[in-house]
Amino acid sequence: MFETTRYEAIRRVRGTAVLTVALSLYVAFIVWYFTVLEGVDYDQMLESMPPALMDAFGIETMATIEGFLGSQIYNFVWLLALGLYFAYTAAGLVAKDVERERMDLLLSFPVSRSRLLVEKVASLLLPLVTLNVVIGVVTYVLVLAVGETIDPVNLALVHLLSIPYLLVCAGIGVVCSVLVDRTAVAERAAIGLVFALFLVESVVGGASDFEWIQYISPTYYYEPTPVLIDGTYNLANTGILLALFVVLLLVSQFLFRRRDI
Template sequence: MPDLLTKTLWDGRRALAAFTAGTALLAAMYAGFYPQVAEGAMGQTVEGFSPALRQALRMEDLASAAGYLGSSVFGIIVPLVAVIFGIATGTRAIAGDEEAGYLDLLLAHPVSRTRLLLHRFAALTTGAILIAAVVLLAMLAVRPGARLDSITVGHFTAQCLALALLIIVFGTIAITIGAATGSRPTALATTAGIAVLTYAASTLAGQIGADILRYASPFHYYIGGEPLRNGFQWADLSILTATTAILLTVAVAAFNRRDLTS
């Protein structure tokens, strides 16, 4: 058989290329609006928001490059598109093949379930790293013209690394649910629901007096430490990595225990 990782990447090349280009272009386009925002073009609009809403959407400091990018580009737009890629890739990894009847054909070859799942996870990881790397290159390309020089290359790298791990976490959640249930709709709906709830927990927990909830959200560890201002947040990155490792272990165990003949 062709190498499973290479085959998986080749089969998903169009989707990966589309998500990579789309995420990078959106990031660059919205980053390019920063000079207008810094000059107060959005000031009147934002002033109409309540203080609580401005805090939840990280719009308290739109005048600074880190504040603007942390609110719009890396706070909403980029993670939204990137997480969609992670969820879509994760749901296809095992449950998609099983639903299409392709899983039996794969496992009829001398390929263990563990190997199959790990290669699909490796493809997810490769895609996440590629998206984050191209977003980083896009940010560095527009950085001089968009007056983003106050953000160092290292700080952009820190934020993009956190982005890659965020994609991997949600992709692994989808892989785990798909491996445990064999149902692509279940994996898709459940993971999407988790993404919505955890994003709400990250942004709104403080507004309802439940700050502790944000610590259950991957989005908090992705951007809560403000990598664009403070650089690499190693504790947050470690938590995202550990979460992925735990989910992957559960996925392998659940997949190996399932009866695929029924």
Template sequence: MEGKIIRITYETIKKNLKTTLVLSLIFMGMAAMYSSFYPSFEGSLEELMKNFPELGFIRGFESFASYPGFLNAELYQIFWILILAIIFGYVAASLISEEIEGKTMDMLLSNPIPRYRIVLEKFFGLIPLVLIVNFATMASVYGITLAINEELNFVNLLTTHVLSIPYFLAIISLGVLVSTIIDKKMKASMVVMAIVIGSYIFESVSLLAPDYEKLGLISLTHYYNPAESLIEGNIDFNGTITLVITTISFLLLAMIYFERRDIEI
């Protein structure tokens, strides 16, 4: 039984090796590109801030003229917390749904493996994807920073990437939950993508409109702000704890639902 459990995690990791490699290369390249852009734009960033005050919904935009602020606005506040989260959610939403849709779930269920363990091990199988893409991107940012001789606190950079792990795991656990509910792979992925985008929009609206400030509280994006750690060197313990609790809650719901639901084999 335990060997089969390990096999599920191993197969999930193996299946996503290509995705891991491609995403790592893409985000390493994007990180290198934006890092190397800063010297060319450094002199015009102050003026750009004055001309586009509407970009105030970008957290940390007031520090846009600095190197960490530039990276925060150009890389982390959009491509990191939105685009990469959408991709992770898309991948996670197919973990269970594709097995059901492809009629391969019966092979797993025919073994003496509790259903909840299938869900849990599928989730564990995506953790290497998150870690490798995460720290490969961090290495690219820091390497280019040294190459162009700019100042960036390494501890702040490391903290920013470490704190992103609970955020991405919350996104993945959401994808796993939706994957246990919706049998169609593409439909499940689209639902998760819509939720992630909606979460980002809710947080942006809460920043732009004071009357809707509390709207951000229902957004996962609200609980991870790269600007706080990258620019200011602060750690949002409450936000991180909230994301950890959210991840555990989504996983528990996914395991309970999948344990009890009927599956046509």
């Protein structure tokens, strides 16, 4: 049972390790850079920045370590970069096997298409959980190492609440993966959709005439900076993201069952 999940997860160990180390080094640089900028007039610097840019990267303040990490790591790496990464990775779950003519072999085993798809998606939990746990610990340790303090509960919540958001990004990739045969097409479509949704919420959603459009973007339902600064979050938004992921997964299963391989 869950043989497919184990097999796919093992294949992701190396990539997960490389990504975890790379992000840890980036976090180390950002924490160090915060200490270098000590004494800088952040208020004046923020006044010169376009409001759209501040909204896009969730910049509330950069004078505290929480605000600095929120703008430089969590609103950039977690929202955008990792969102694109999981969409891209999930887009190859089915399309890659179809393109390489391995799907016929997989479907010859006594396993339904729905279960096969769920097990493939479950393998993404390895990088998803590893990144959140390791980077969370690394961030906390590095902040303490430079003489700053950060609320460990708020930091843990930032990572915990990011999981539903990243699952939705993966769900978008899965839908793309079951719709097309070519891996490159599925990956580009998934990346394009997630990036477009990011822009919709951060740029277009700020316009008064189009404020309603931001509700279709998953980034609207996950705001890491307020969580990191003062522990402000909305569990209803988390529930919406989880429900959206389930819907995307069910749609993927429906399309995959009806698809002619």
